[in-house]
Amino acid sequence: MTGENSDQPIDDSPERDRESTEARLLQLASLGDRADALVHEHPELLTDVVRGLTEIDTAAFVSANPEVADRLQELLWTGLCEAVGGDALDDVSTVATVTFAAEDCSLAGHLEIDGEAGTIAGGPGRAENGDVTIAGEADVLVGLLAGDIDPKLGYLRGRFEIDGSTGTAMTLAPLLSRLSGQLPG
Structure with a gap:
């Protein structure tokens, strides 16, 4: 794809970043049934979930992937409870x-x-x-x-x-x- 006034490619990296963030969230959600163990072993998963959700249109993502929302929340809530000092x-x-x-x-x-x-x-x-x-x-x-x-x-x-x-x-x-x-x- 190129710009209207040049032969330079259009930088669509925000779109690619959003898609990779959504793919990462989908992958994390697939691990949701082991939330307690995962968050305990890898506390950074909590940050991945929270930051990932801040980088995308959360409502659109949840609407397109309704089965994923509960699994991500299991990671989120388990992680927050685990992280609380x-x-x-x-x-x-x-x-x-x-x-x-x-x-x-x-x-x-x-x-x-x-x-x-x-x-x-x-x-x-x-x-x-x-x-x-x-x-x-x-x-x-x-x-x-x-x-x-x-x-x-x-x-x-x-x-x-x-x-x-x-x-x-x-x-x-x-x-x-x-x-x-x-x-x-």
């Missing part, structure tokens, strides 16, 4: 279940935070009895987890909505920032 839940006394739900695709996941016990767990799908639901575009939700979107500013700017206790959600905002800071590599 003992100090990530310092100053968090809240016990809450937070659902993250994309408005532009079927992507949904949840975090169960027990600040009193110092534990965090998560998984694909909406929580049955969640305290808070954070809803927005898939890319915004991934940006929250990746640390690319500040939770407080994102909410104030209307990038996502909160259903449930806004106070609980804002209490957990620093935790989201700390979780993104735990990404290996």
Whole structure:
């Protein structure tokens, strides 16, 4: 392929980069049934999943590959729980279940935070009895987890909505920032 006014090839590397990122995510998703062992042995997989999702149109990817979303989330949530250091839940006394739900695709996941016990767990799908639901575009939700979107500013700017206790959600905002800071590599 060449440009209109020259015989120089058009640089379509962003398209190739997106395709290679999507191929990498598909490959990682195929490993999803061994998420615990994989993330424990290779913590950088968490960063690969999160960064990969920030590099593509997440909603389009999930819509084109719906079976992959849950497997990637298994890696994502297992990885986040594995990566959480003992100090990530310092100053968090809240016990809450937070659902993250994309408005532009079927992507949904949840975090169960027990600040009193110092534990965090998560998984694909909406929580049955969640305290808070954070809803927005898939890319915004991934940006929250990746640390690319500040939770407080994102909410104030209307990038996502909160259903449930806004106070609980804002209490957990620093935790989201700390979780993104735990990404290996």
